[in-house]
Amino acid sequence: MLRNAFLTLLSLAMAIGLGGGSVWYALNAQDGVGAIRIGQWTAFPEIGTQAADPYSKARVAREGVLALGRAEGLSFVAERDDAGEPLRRQCAYTIEGSYPTARFWTLYAADHSLGVIDTGKARQAALQSYEVLRQPDNSVVISVGSRPAPGNWLLTSGFGKMYFVLTFYDTPIASSTGLSDVTLPRILKAGCNA
Template sequence: MFRVPATIAAIFILAFGGAMLSAVYALQATIGFGSIAIGPWSAWPMAQTEQADPYAKAHRARAGQLLLGDAEGLVFFADNDSSGGRLITECDYVVTGQTPPARFWTLHATDADDTLLEVNPAYPSAFHSQNVAKYENGAFAINISGDPKTGNWLATGRRYQPFKLVLTLFDTPTAGSSRLIDLQMPEIIRGACRNG
């Protein structure tokens, strides 16, 4: 007597649960369509505009983050080095080169959930265009490591985990440019690794 209704209820629960899980996965997997990749760096220039696709809008709403307008700036993410290897705190890296033209830029590291890496408060956890030591030609080299380094050093902490680098360009003419793919971005070069 209750066999058919119970079967139907179980099917609905499985279908609803599967739909919810797939929607959550889709929102975590992508910021939306229209991404560009320049070396190890990726950006979604349309994610913060009115032309953003439904996935980008849902991702923005779920994350609860304010995104920069297309005239305000552009955010680049890197979770791999320039050779394609995954960024992990067990290894040292050097971010070297120049950023595209921008009035101001910032660089910091986050974990997979976009939370800042936990480091000793006395250690540098971010750099910006005004506090980084540069060469005469405007290029820079930032050491990214869990161990202290000379020069520009961005601490990643001692906890073994994958991480992402976030480079934000503020007030940049590249944000509204259709030639984003031609930009020169800094390289991310992997160095020595410790045993995890």
């Protein structure tokens, strides 16, 4: 009798622990259910639609973000550079390449909650398409780091993990057919302070 009670409690504890762990992983993983990946950038195109999966809806509810609908835009998140290493605030990066057609786009460095990194200065860790300098081929090169750089510079500071969030507004790539031949900028590590 005692053995059966113990086995029942053990089974219940394992079910709750493993079930809760799998849900936590699904809500925190950037390559979760419904994700698409282009290079190092990940997006959830269904997140603001009626067709969104339950994990995407739970992620939006937990983070308190405003999810964009298909006609409004699409957000991509990068947590690794092109070498596959996690993005770190103490490192400098170069984000280079062309950007898909969009009426407007924003790029910012984010903390673990995907909020804009607090730099402790008046300048935020964010850029937008109307303020960047473009190359002759219409591509954009952005220097990211704590030290000022000529051209386009995205300020970051501190230590620890970070993400880049690239959001396109009013863009044809938000439709499922628009994602087939999209290329996004590369993230190259330039060096680290520590």
